[in-house]
Amino acid sequence: MKIGLEVHVALPTKTKLFCSDSTAETKEPNSQICPICVGFPGSRPVLNKEAVRVAKSIAIALNCSVKDKISFIRKxxxxxxxxxxxxxxxxxxxxxxxxxxxxxKKKIRIRRIQIEEDPAQIIREGGYTLLDFNRSGTPLVEIVTEPDITTEEELRETVFTLRTILHYQGVDVNQEIKTDLNISLAEDRVEIKNVTGIKNLIAAAQYEIARQGAIIEKGGVPEKETRSFDAASGTTKASRKKESEEEYGFIYEPDLTVYDTKNLAENAMRIPTKIARDLAVKHNANYKTILELIAFDTGALNLISTFEDEFSFNTIIASLEIMKRFGEPSNSNVFKEILNLTDQKIDITREVLKKIKSGDKVEIKKFSESQIDETIRKMLNSDATIVEKYKKNKNVVNFIIGTISKKYGIQPREAAVRVESVINKL
Amino acid sequence: MKSYIAEFDTKEKPKDYYNKLLENLKEKNRELNAFNNFNDSLHGGFPFSVKDNICVKGVESTASSKILKTYKPPFNATVVERLQKNNFGFLGKTNMDEFGFGSFGINCEAPAHNPFNSDYVAGGSSSGAAIATAILKYHVAVAESTGGSISSPAAFCGVVGFTPTYGVVSRNGLIDYANSLDKIGFMARSAIDVRKVLNMSTGRDTKDTTSLDVRLTDEPKIQFSVINQLMNGLDGKIRSAFDKFLEKLKGMDYKVNYVDLKEIEAAIPAYYVISAAEASTNLARYTGFKYGFKVNDFSKKYNDFFTEARKQFGAEAKRRIILGTFVRSASVKNRYYIRALKVRAMLNEKMRRILRESFIVSPTMPITTPKIADIEKLSPVQNYALDILTIPPNLCGLPHISFPYDYIGGMPIGAQVIGEHFNDYAVISFVENWERKFKYKFRYNIGAL
Structure with missing residues (x-):
């Protein structure tokens, strides 16, 4: 099986690719348009340098060679x-x-990264095809891979890795990413056009693998064709037989000159996969755990860098996981406190977090006191004679003290005090 | 040499000057079809007309195409803006061959007529601009040339037509024909007035990426080169008139030499391939629902919908769309489009070599002014072949100027001088010298308004 992707991602620029209209979200259709992005006669494109700069950064982040001189074409x-x-x-x-x-464990080759303009948005409503040109002219990069993906698992990993790298280049990875999916179990290429979102991408691939697999099983050969994915039914449908290649009549875009990219300063090159790998090696930690924590959270990475020298790496990772579990944003100033508590092997509950956040001094012992007492009580209850024995020989509860000390990470002396207080209250 | 702009500035215009002017002009226009519309609220400034493929805010700008009927651009072309800032008053939009597709001003709904004799063509595609310049005393025309659309009508109507170096005048607001070839230029009754409007219009414009910020030079040349291959196809009368012209040049202490440029024969096919390729993409946007002609039957499938709209194109526009779509299609692109780009680069190099030491001079058109009826009989290829003299400088983006130097059978004829890139003022200076020496005057037998 061979899968290749053409992934379209909107670039994080304030204005459109060829005009100065805003790219911000808006509810009012056709409110962010001008003669250029609606294509009025007499208007012409003026290239947004920031879009080229971000695209250059993405190209470098994806190990591409970057052209000094770029040009545009008309499709x-x-x-x-x-x-x-x-x-x-x-x-x-x-x-x-x-x-x-x-x-x-593998490299998926990228053939090309190109900058292009997004078309308008089509809205089908009440038998009409409505057009919203707010999106028209939004800067995109299209990332074209070679058909190097060979399993569904690799497909997932490719998409995940691509998204995390793009996230570190400032791209909004929660946008509805549009992908063209080339997938062939046999010789001929089947293209599934315009799949919206990651979930649908995986679903389309799964369906197509099954569909082509079934054809082959029956002794048939999947045909070369273009298909479309229907998200509602989770199936793909033939949309056009590919007897010949599409004809786009490409010519040079004569309104744009050759553009020199040399002087565009690229973003800082933080590649999350590389960073996770380096950290894993440095601290003898788990690569996947680290990557998952930092993949879509540059703040988490910043916290790691800030506290790497002060706390043990395990403490930092454990603390980050706590933050994640409670949905704390990783820029939160509570992190230092969580680190301190985690470092002392203190269990952090939602209640504790609340106290930390409200700025109350957390009395470390208090928070687990009732819990510890409850555990002690249970252990005492399991032996009806133990209290009597204790009155004669205090050593009979040593095993309880040991267990409590270990379990709650407190000193044995403190555990002994707790046990004694529980017995006294009985 | 006389500046009508300077003369006008010193004159007090009575209140109803503009009203009278418009009234007389409208009357004249019924016969000549020079204007597509008039600015009835014109009440000040030196009048300038604008070719109909150049946008004027709020004014119908159709490039003389039915498919753009009712299109009123929401913005001004940069050149219009710059002239208005210099106290020029917009007079109206001038007629042209649809989208610039033609050399004789007849590829449109209302064919243009030559002001010297209305049975004859006015030239094209900037037909209206040339007619307006010929019949109006105080006026300059903003025109546009892709392959000779300024030189041709200027020659046939006996006016000065100047096409600048590509990129010198912003194309922002130009309804594109072939973007890599289109140049906005000017027509006037004298070279000095061309100089004045050029000076106001140049300079970098952030709205046109290909516009340049270059200081134009005025370096005179003593030498005039005549390209032998271009003389072969000349009409006999044109040839002898041009030979006399060359003698006059020698009399002005200019030197004339003859050079070979065999490759120049490739200019016409290269030009028509590149221009049609670009034009066919530019015209793709006319689909009948955002501006201009509208198809109101929304029950149609999109293919049928835009096909309905595109029936509005004239025959020549359709021909160029088909030609242009063909030459850029994948299977033949290298043979036509890519090859034509190489021819352009090669010719550019060869022309520049000649222009380092000299101007290039030729008649503007190889024939005397034809009758409208005669042009209608020509095949497209015969028609295209008549552009042989104007295409080379246009293909190479070189500044060139056409000016009237003689009359044949009462009709003016023009000569064309080509200069080096950015030496735009030099070709204008030459025509100023010519006008000074021969005290050239427009023949007002056609009556100036």
Whole structure:
């Protein structure tokens, strides 16, 4: 099996790719438009340098070679969401080429990364096709991989790895990522166009693997074709037989000059997979645990860096997991306190967290007192004679003291005090 | 050499000057089809007309195409803005071949007529701009050339037509024909007025990425080169008039030499391939629902919907869409589109070599002014072949100027001088010298308004 992806991601810029309209979310349709992004005659594109800068950063983060001189082309086709009936995109002189997504045990090669404009949004309503041009002209990068993905597991890991790397480049990875999926169990390539979101991507792949598998099992050969994914039924449907390649009549975009990318300062190159691997080696810790904590949380990584010298790595990781469990944002100033408590092997409950956050001094012993007492009581109850024996020989509760001390991470002397107080109250 | 702009500035215009002007012009326009619309609220400034493929805010701008009927751009072209800032008053939109597709001003709903004799063509595609310049005393025209659309009508209408170096005047607001070839330029009754409006219009414009911030030079040349291959196809009368012109140049202490440029024959096919390829993508946006002609039957499938709209294109527009779509299609792209780009680069190099030491000079058009009826009989290829003299400088983005130098049978004829990139003022200076020496005057037998 071979799977290749064409992933489209919106870039985190304030304005559109070729005009100065805002890219911010808005509810009012066609409120962030101008002659350029609606394609009015007489208007022409002016390149957004920030979009190129971010795209360059992404290309570097994905191990691509970056072209010093990039140019744009027109991809011509007729569709109502395409205001000029051509999309300004890139081909041979695209921002990045020949890169890779590094999985734990494998590299998925990247053929090309190109900058392009998003079409308008089509809304089908009451038998009409409505168009919202707010999205038209949003800067995208399309990341085209080689068909190197060979299992569903690799597909998941590829998408996960790509998303975490993009997150570290400032991309909103919770956006509805649009993907074209090439998948072939046999010779000929089946393309599933325009799959929206990660869940659907996996579902489309699963369905297609099963569908093509069934054909092959029956002795057939899956045909070369383009299919579309229906999220409601979770199935793919044939949309066009691919007897010939699509004809887009590419020409150079004559309104944009060759653009020099050399002087664009790329983002800081923080590659989460690399960082997790380095940390795992340095601290003899689990790579996956670290990666999962920092993958979509740059704050967590910042906390690690801040406290790496002050606390043991296990304490930091445990504390981060506590933060995650309680949904605490990782920029929270409670982290230091959690670290302190965790370092003392104190169990952190929701109640404790509440106290930390409200700024109350946490009396470490108090919080677990009733819990400890309850445990002691239970242990005492399991032997009806023990209290009597205790009156004669205090050593008979040593095993309880030991257990409590270990369990709650408190000094044996303190445990002895607790046991004594429980017995006295009986 | 006379500046009508300077003369106008010193004159007090009576209140109803503009009203009278518009009234007379409208009357004249019924016969000549020079204007697509008029600015009835014009009440000040030196009048300038704008070719209909250049946007004027709130004014119908159709590029003389039915598919753009009712399109009123919400913005001004940069060149319009710059002239208005210099106290020029917008007069109206001038007629043209649809989207610039033509050399004779007849590929449109209302074919343009030559002001010297209305049986004859006015040239094109900036037909209206040239007619307006010929019939109006105080006026400059903002025109546009892709492959000769300024030179051709300027020559046939006996006015000065200047096409700047590519990128010198912002194209922002131009309804595109072929973006890598389109240049906004000017027509006037004298070279000095061209100089004045060029000076106001140049300079970098952030709204057009290809616009340049370059200081234009005015370096004179003594030498004039005549390209032998371009002389072969000349009409006999044109040839002898041009030979006399060359003698006059020698009399002005200029030197004339003849050079070979065999490859120049590739200019026409290269031009038509590149321009059609780009035009076919530019025209793809006309699908009948956002502006201009609207298809109101929303029950149609999208393919049928936009096909319905695109029936509004004229025959020449359809021809170029088909031609352009073909030459950029995957199977033949290398043979046509890519090859044409190489030809352009090669010709550019060869032309520049000649232009280092000299201007290039030729007649503007290889034929005397044709009758409208005669042009209608030509096949497209015969038609395209008549652009042989104007295409080379346009293909290479070189500054060039056409100016009237003689008359044949009462109709003006023009010569064209090409200069080096960015030496735009030099070709204008040359025509100023020419006008000074020969005290060239417009023949007002056609009557100036």
């Amino acid at each position: 011509v086709y007729f569709y109502p969401d395409l205001p000029k009936s051509f999309q300004i995109t890139q081909l041979s002189e695209s921002i990045g080429s020949e890169g890779s997504i590094e999985l734990e």
